[in-house]
Amino acid sequence: MTVSNQERLARVGLARVTEPGSLDIWAALQAASAEQVWASVRAGEPLGQLGQRALDGLAARLAVCDPQRDLEQLDRQGARVLCPGDDEWPGGLVWEPSAMSGEVRGMAPPFVLFAEGPHHLREAMAESVAVVGARAATAYGTHVAKELGFALAEAGSTVVSGGAYGIDAAAHRGALASSGAPTVAVLACGLDLVYPRGNDRLLGEIRRQGLLLSELPPGCGVTRVRFLVRNRVVAAMTQGTVVVEAAERSGSLSTSGRAADLGRHVMAVPGPVTSAMSTGTHQLLRQGCSLVAGVDDVLEVVRPMGEHLTVRARGPVHPRDRLEEQTRRILDALPVRRPVSVARIAAAAGVSTLMVQVALPELLGAGLVEQRDGGWRLTTLGASG
Amino acid sequence: MTVSNQERLARVGLARVTEPGSLDIWAALQAASAEQVWASVRAGEPLGQLGQRALDGLAARLAVCDPQRDLEQLDRQGARVLCPGDDEWPGGLVWEPSAMSGEVRGMAPPFVLFAEGPHHLREAMAESVAVVGARAATAYGTHVAKELGFALAEAGSTVVSGGAYGIDAAAHRGALASSGAPTVAVLACGLDLVYPRGNDRLLGEIRRQGLLLSELPPGCGVTRVRFLVRNRVVAAMTQGTVVVEAAERSGSLSTSGRAADLGRHVMAVPGPVTSAMSTGTHQLLRQGCSLVAGVDDVLEVVRPMGEHLTVRARGPVHPRDRLEEQTRRILDALPVRRPVSVARIAAAAGVSTLMVQVALPELLGAGLVEQRDGGWRLTTLGASG
Numbered sequence: 001m002t003v004s005n006q007e008r009l010a011r012v013g014l015a016r017v018t019e020p021g022s023l024d025i026w027a028a029l030q031a032a033s034a035e036q037v038w039a040s041v042r043a044g045e046p047l048g049q050l051g052q053r054a055l056d057g058l059a060a061r062l063a064v065c066d067p068q069r070d071l072e073q074l075d076r077q078g079a080r081v082l083c084p085g086d087d088e089w090p091g092g093l094v095w096e097p098s099a100m101s102g103e104v105r106g107m108a109p110p111f112v113l114f115a116e117g118p119h120h121l122r123e124a125m126a127e128s129v130a131v132v133g134a135r136a137a138t139a140y141g142t143h144v145a146k147e148l149g150f151a152l153a154e155a156g157s158t159v160v161s162g163g164a165y166g167i168d169a170a171a172h173r174g175a176l177a178s179s180g181a182p183t184v185a186v187l188a189c190g191l192d193l194v195y196p197r198g199n200d201r202l203l204g205e206i207r208r209q210g211l212l213l214s215e216l217p218p219g220c221g222v223t224r225v226r227f228l229v230r231n232r233v234v235a236a237m238t239q240g241t242v243v244v245e246a247a248e249r250s251g252s253l254s255t256s257g258r259a260a261d262l263g264r265h266v267m268a269v270p271g272p273v274t275s276a277m278s279t280g281t282h283q284l285l286r287q288g289c290s291l292v293a294g295v296d297d298v299l300e301v302v303r304p305m306g307e308h309l310t311v312r313a314r315g316p317v318h319p320r321d322r323l324e325e326q327t328r329r330i331l332d333a334l335p336v337r338r339p340v341s342v343a344r345i346a347a348a349a350g351v352s353t354l355m356v357q358v359a360l361p362e363l364l365g366a367g368l369v370e371q372r373d374g375g376w377r378l379t380t381l382g383a384s385g
Numbered sequence: 386m387t388v389s390n391q392e393r394l395a396r397v398g399l400a401r402v403t404e405p406g407s408l409d410i411w412a413a414l415q416a417a418s419a420e421q422v423w424a425s426v427r428a429g430e431p432l433g434q435l436g437q438r439a440l441d442g443l444a445a446r447l448a449v450c451d452p453q454r455d456l457e458q459l460d461r462q463g464a465r466v467l468c469p470g471d472d473e474w475p476g477g478l479v480w481e482p483s484a485m486s487g488e489v490r491g492m493a494p495p496f497v498l499f500a501e502g503p504h505h506l507r508e509a510m511a512e513s514v515a516v517v518g519a520r521a522a523t524a525y526g527t528h529v530a531k532e533l534g535f536a537l538a539e540a541g542s543t544v545v546s547g548g549a550y551g552i553d554a555a556a557h558r559g560a561l562a563s564s565g566a567p568t569v570a571v572l573a574c575g576l577d578l579v580y581p582r583g584n585d586r587l588l589g590e591i592r593r594q595g596l597l598l599s600e601l602p603p604g605c606g607v608t609r610v611r612f613l614v615r616n617r618v619v620a621a622m623t624q625g626t627v628v629v630e631a632a633e634r635s636g637s638l639s640t641s642g643r644a645a646d647l648g649r650h651v652m653a654v655p656g657p658v659t660s661a662m663s664t665g666t667h668q669l670l671r672q673g674c675s676l677v678a679g680v681d682d683v684l685e686v687v688r689p690m691g692e693h694l695t696v697r698a699r700g701p702v703h704p705r706d707r708l709e710e711q712t713r714r715i716l717d718a719l720p721v722r723r724p725v726s727v728a729r730i731a732a733a734a735g736v737s738t739l740m741v742q743v744a745l746p747e748l749l750g751a752g753l754v755e756q757r758d759g760g761w762r763l764t765t766l767g768a769s770g
Contacts, residue, residue, distance in 0.1 A: 019714065019735045057740060060732035106710065140657055223717040225710065270655030270667060272525055273678040282655060282678045285670060293658040293667045325491065325610070329404065332608040347445035350404045355442060 003083045010038035011083050011112040012217060013067035017041060017058040020215040021229040023097060024054040026108030034083075034111070070217045077218075079116040079191050088115070090125040092236045095262060102261035107232050110215045114191050117211035119182045124211060128158035128184070129298055130234045132255045133167025133244035138277050141245035142170040144269055148242065149174025149183070151295035157302070159183045160238050162230065163203055163212075165196060167244045167252065172202060175210070182210040186234050188226040190218040231255040232262070239302040240265030242292050246280025253280050256289070265301045267292045319366040319381065326351065330359045331368055336383045339375025388468045395423035396468050396497040397602060398452035402426060402443040405600040406614040408482060409439040411493030419468075419496070455602045462603075464501040464576050473500070475510040477621045480647060487646035492617050495600045499576050502596035504567045509596060513543035513569070514683055515619045517640045518552025518629035523662050526630035527555040529654055533627065534559025534568070536680035542687070544568045545623050547615065548588055548597075550581060552629045552637065557591060567595040571622075573615040575603040616640040617647070624687040625650030627677050631665025638665050641674070650686045652677045704751045704766065711736065715744045716753055721768045724760025 011034045018025045028037045028050040040047035041062065044055050074081060082088050093109045100107075115121055129152055131145060149159045149171035159175035161168040163185035175183035185206045187195065191214050194200045206212055215233065216226065228251070235241055235258035243266075246252040256266045266289040271278030285291055290301050320328060333349035334340070342360070346353040360376065363369040368382035396419045403410045413422045413435040425432035426447065429440050459466060467473050478494045485492075500506055514537055516530060534544045534556035544560035546553040548570035560568035570591045572580065576599050579585045591597055600618060601611065613636070620626055620643035628651075631637040641651045651674040656663030670676055675686050705713060718734035719725070727745070731738040745761065748754040753767035 017735065022735075053737070056737040057731075057735065060728060060738065061735055064732065140659070144658060223714070225714045225717055269658060270663075270670070270676075272657055273529060273654060274525070278655075279678070282676055285655070285676050286682075291655075291667055291670050293664070297671075329608070329610045332610055343445060346442075347449065350402065350407070350442065350446055352438070352441040353445065 003085045007034045008081050008083055009067050009071060010034040012070050012081055013038045013065060014041065015112050015215065015217050016065040016067060016070065017061040019229070020110060020226065021107040021232065023106070023108050024050055024057075026097075026111060029111055067217075073192065073218050074114060077116065077192060079114055079212075082113040082115055082121065084111065088121045089113075090122045090237050092125070092238070092262075093233070095236070100261055102257060103228075104232060104258055104261035107229060109236065110233060112215065113233075114214045114217065115211060116191050116207055117182075117184075118209070119184075119211050121184075121211060121213070124158045124182050124184060125160075125237050127156060127181070127302070128160050128238045129302055130160045130238040130241040130255060130259070131167070131171035131244060132161055132231075132234065132241060133171075133252045134246050134250060134277050134280075135164050135166040135168075135252070136247075136277070137166035137170065137245050138271075138275060140271060140275070141167055141269075141277055144271075145170035145244045146174035146177075148244065148269075148292075148295060148298070150178050152298065153178035153180040153183065155295060155299060156181050157299070158238075160234055161185060162227075162234060162255075163187055163195075163199060163206070165199065169199055169202055171244070172206060172210075176202075176205055184211040184213055186230055186237075187212060187214040188216070188230040189222045190214060190216045190220040192218040193221060195222050227251065228254050232258040235259035235264055236262050238264065240267055240298070242267040242269065242298055243281050243284060244269045245271060245275075245277040246284075247276055248279040248283060250280050253284070256284060265290065267298060267301060269293070318384075319368060323362075323366075326355065327359045327362060330356055331363055331378075331382060334369055334376055334378045334382065336378050339372040339377040341375055345376060388470045392419045393466050393468055394452050394456060395419040397455050397466060398423050398450060399426065400497050400600065400602050401450040401452060401455065402446040404614070405495060405611065406492040406617065408491070408493050409435055409442075411482075411496060414496055452602075458577065458603050459499065462501065462577060464499055464597075467498040467500055467506065469496065473506045474498070475507045475622050477510070477623070477647075478618070480621070485646055487642060488613075489617060489643055489646035492614060494621065495618060497600065498618075499599045499602065500596055501576050501592055502567075502569075503594070504569075504596050506569075506596060506598070509543045509567050509569060510545075510622050512541060512566070512687070513545050513623045514687055515545045515623040515626040515640060515644070516552070516556035516629060517546055517616075517619065517626060518556075518637045519631050519635060519662050519665075520549050520551040520553075520637070521632075521662070522551035522555065522630050523656075523660060525656060525660070526552055526654075526662055529656075530555035530629045531559035531562075533629065533654075533677075533680060533683070535563050537683065538563035538565040538568065540680060540684060541566050542684070545619055546570060547612075547619060547640075548572055548580075548584060548591070550584065554584055554587055556629070557587060557595075561587075561590055561594060569596040569598055571615055571619050572597060572599040573601070573611040574607045575599060575601045575605040577603040578606060580607050612636065613639050617643040620644035620649055621647050623649065625652055625683070627652040627654065627683055628666050628669060629654045630656060630660075630662040631669075632661055633664040633668060635665050638669070641669060645674075650675065652683060652686060654678070703769075704753060708747075708751075711740065712744045712747060715741055716748055716763075716767060719754055719761055719763045719767065721763050724757040724762040726760055730761060 153175040158181045241259035268281035268284040530552045538560040543566045626644040653666035653669040
């Protein structure tokens with residue numbers, strides 16, 4: 001399936017006159033081609049479910065819309081228009097809004113994406129994780145996000161975030177520091193704009209080394225709703241979303257909410273209970289989402305079963321740990337310094353002298369006890385651990 | 386049911402010759418009276434399941450045992466001997482070891498307790514929570530443990546712990562600072578001893594203001610096994626156990642393990658993922674135990690349903706949050722400074738002018754927009770939040 005220039009133009013036009021996630025245009029596209037829908041919008045003529053009232057809502061924007069000019073501008077900028085059917089169109093962006101729960105129920109999937117950067121979007125998204133969180137992050141949160149972004153990229157997972165201050169920026173920066181998988185920023189404005197301004201250098205680096213992505217044509221600024229609607233793209237394209245820090249009822253929980261609505265994995269990083277920036281992640285953990293203390297926790301969740309088996313760091317096993325409880329009790333009854341008799345050990349341990357006589361060879365063999373001056377005492381190893 | 390002096394003496398004697406949690410004496414006590422079991426131990430004559438081999442194991446200790454002297458010493462010290470049947474004997478200390486899972490399977494419940502302090506043990510335990518954790522706690526952990534100990538005591542919950550350095554001591558100290566419920570330290574040595582020495586002032590305060598508790602007769606020192614066996618008493622007497630900080634594979638997870646084995650609630654406090662002292666609690670949270678960020682989380686778990694309904698702190702609700710999405714989108718399209726026309730708002734929001742005209746009265750009523758110079762703009766409230 002190839003996408004014609006006319007269809008591409010039509011989808012840019014449709015993106016111009018509507019807001020991302022709106023149901024009207026999306027519903028019309030389920031029944032007719034993009035060219036048919038765009039023709040009916042331009043003519044102001046109802047088509048199937050796209051009624052007169054919806055068309056009236058598009059009229060004001062239609063008057064100032066020029067998709068051909070948009071395409072030329074994108075071209076000059078080095079950005080591309082992606083449509084369903086393009087090889088680069090990522091998986092995960094298909095759902096039936098009326099069949100979903102939560103806020104995604106009222107949100108349509110994207111029907112066009114604008115992309116800029118030297119990576120193939122679908123390939124980059126094949127193994128990808130959203131790392132999101134508070135803009136007003138703490139030093140702890142940004143540290144963890146950066147480390148996690150780096151480790152995920154090193155492990156070959158694309159780090160997707162929203163390019164915002166705080167956690168988003170730290171996750172992108174961590175990923176950029178790796179020479180592994182790329183990082184993708186999904187913006188809530190046109191690719192010709194930079195929001196927030198303070199992240200212009202970071203977003204420039206992502207444009208050059210990763211991928212900048214948006215549903216919005218050039219010139220469209222951010223609005224509050226656009227941030228929330230954008231978050232469904234971040235959630236839908238990735239296998240799971242990790243929230244690093246979030247205040248209670250914070251906007252940074254929006255992406256994880258979308259991820260849950262869409263059946264994606266939701267993960268959260270715990271933090272100090274004394275930190276307001278961890279109340280949101282602790283609430284997610286109370287609700288049963290997966291706890292993330294490091295990259296292994298993420299890979300264990302998002303990779304198909306068996307591909308990533310976490311070997312958790314363990315302390316070295318002390319020979320003592322391998323002993324039966326009875327034997328361990330006898331070991332505990334031995335002194336560190338002055339050697340004692342088998343009878344004394346038995347009295348201290350509360351076992352028979354026979355049991356002590358049976359246990360001592362094992363303890364001797366394990367290097368835990370030694371015989372001195374006709375009695376028994378602990379070795380340095382036996383006294384340790 | 387009253388406990389005779391002879392039975393009390395017999396149980397002290399039995400505590401002298403065996404280790405806490407041992408199955409032999411406990412099994413014998415299920416079939417015969419304490420006086421009968423004690424008589425058979427003294428005579429070295431098997432009785433039911435108490436066979437010759439078990440009796441041999443007790444012989445060394447029996448030779449140096451004088452329960453009457455123990456009773457006199459306890460009396461002088463102001464400590465008391467508690468037995469099943471005493472009004473003060475707490476609930477929760479009955480289980481069938483062979484029916485349990487985990488390590489409690491091999492551990493019998495206590496058959497005698499030594500107590501010192503101005504509180505009625507059973508009443509103190511009626512609502513009680515174990516707060517435990519690492520000895521090598523961080524400043525964060527001791528801060529949280531102290532706050533939690535204080536808040537639990539204020540709420541009327543007895544804080545039970547092991548009197549150790551770190552988390553245990555902080556939890557006890559927090560509870561002592563409250564004028565609410567008492568705090569109980571369960572020791573792994575006789576009540577005449579103080580372990581660890583560095584906590585002697587703290588343990589002295591608990592002795593005077595709370596309760597010191599042990600299964601061990603006077604003079605018995607701590608051993609590694611006694612710590613672990615002691616932990617089952619802490620877990621069993623309380624409605625739940627909160628682990629504040631624990632390293633991986635740490636001994637401080639022993640109490641929560643016992644609590645789980647005994648069907649008690651297990652709770653854990655999260656912390657920075659960068660802290661080794663929180664790896665144990667994060668592991669507990671991965672396994673599905675309840676997350677504790679404050680006293681409300683604990684009370685919600687341990688109090689019978691409905692008695693404590695947590696009202697979580699919420700940010701104030703902004704009028705914007707109550708708007709329909711469409712109306713919110715229109716609000717987002719309004720400028721902060723220079724007033725604009727209805728048509729401009731419609732184009733910016735991507736809705737019809739009719740919809741803007743319908744929405745503006747509602748936004749005006751909510752104090753979010755204002756009319757100026759023939760156009761519309763946001764109020765200070767509308768631009769905030």
